[in-house]
Amino acid sequence: MSESYTLRSKEDNMEKEEHVPGGTKMAKEEKQETSIRMLSLCAKEAENLDIILACDGAASVGQVGHQVAVELTNAYKIARMCCITAVGAESKVHVDIALRARKLIVINGCTNRCASKVLERLNIPYAYEIVIAREGVEKVSTLDFDMADVERIAKKIAREALGVS
Numbered sequence: 001m002s003e004s005y006t007l008r009s010k011e012d013n014m015e016k017e018e019h020v021p022g023g024t025k026m027a028k029e030e031k032q033e034t035s036i037r038m039l040s041l042c043a044k045e046a047e048n049l050d051i052i053l054a055c056d057g058a059a060s061v062g063q064v065g066h067q068v069a070v071e072l073t074n075a076y077k078i079a080r081m082c083c084i085t086a087v088g089a090e091s092k093v094h095v096d097i098a099l100r101a102r103k104l105i106v107i108n109g110c111t112n113r114c115a116s117k118v119l120e121r122l123n124i125p126y127a128y129e130i131v132i133a134r135e136g137v138e139k140v141s142t143l144d145f146d147m148a149d150v151e152r153i154a155k156k157i158a159r160e161a162l163g164v165s
């Protein structure tokens with residue numbers, strides 16, 4: 001479903017002038033290649049995917065939720081985060097993805113449940129919902145978070161929503 005490719009920046013292999021006694025010579029600068037993992041195309045494969053929608057709130061709990069979604073996306077080919085903001089903006093493509101998804105997993109930072117409410121307003125059913133603030137993480141006005149919380153909650157969602165341990 002997913003694939004990798006190698007990302008090279010514009011500056012890679014750029015020829016640079018090197019000043020040497022008596023003139024200049026062109027030097028080719030080698031840079032290290034970085035591999036990135038491509039995700040499944042959710043617009044094409046929604047029916048085969050458990051789509052994760054995280055509120056990405058600008059507070060500790062929102063950031064934990066976002067990172068949980070990232071970890072699950074990276075760990076399981078069957079699951080993939082998608083853009084809840086685009087669903088909220090009623091982007092036709094994204095609403096369609098949400099409607100076609102094999103399963104929707106919703107991650108809210110706090111009890112405002114913004115991601116869930118986006119779906120409820122559009123009458124889009126979801127299979128699983130979690131509120132990070134109810135999982136032992138305090139809502140604090142910071143973007144910093146503890147990876148131990150992320151790992152613990154990601155494992156819980158994997159077990160309860162994805163059926164993996």
Ligand code: SF4
Nearest residue numbers: 055057062109110114
């Ligand atoms: S659910 Fe809470 S943390 Fe998430 S966007 Fe809404 S107010 Fe922010």
